[in-house]
Amino acid sequence: MILPIHVIWGCVPEIARGCVDMTNASSTYLSIAIGAVVGTLISLWVYKIQKNTTIKQEETLRRITDLEESHDKVLKSIEQFQNHQERVLSEILSLDRKIDAIIEQKNNR
Numbered sequence: 001m002i003l004p005i006h007v008i009w010g011c012v013p014e015i016a017r018g019c020v021d022m023t024n025a026s027s028t029y030l031s032i033a034i035g036a037v038v039g040t041l042i043s044l045w046v047y048k049i050q051k052n053t054t055i056k057q058e059e060t061l062r063r064i065t066d067l068e069e070s071h072d073k074v075l076k077s078i079e080q081f082q083n084h085q086e087r088v089l090s091e092i093l094s095l096d097r098k099i100d101a102i103i104e105q106k107n108n109r
Helices: 002-009 024-108
Strands: none
Touching: none
């Protein structure tokens, strides 16, 4: 079992006794392994941040949609109230004209 490790890693003092120094091949493989682990951790960290950002954006879009619907309801309610006020005003003006006409008729007699 130790022999295949020496073939892959070269002389690694931590694995094989009798090695004085790590060879270039084993340091390269170790660097690649450490780089892969660090790269994976960074990729997972970025993925998690993007996933959280996406969730927050979707929640914000949902709230905006809810606000738009509420805004539309308020605008329709204001429009209905304004139409009602215009009808009431026209009725008041109509009554005012009728009262003026009645007063004028009494003054003309």
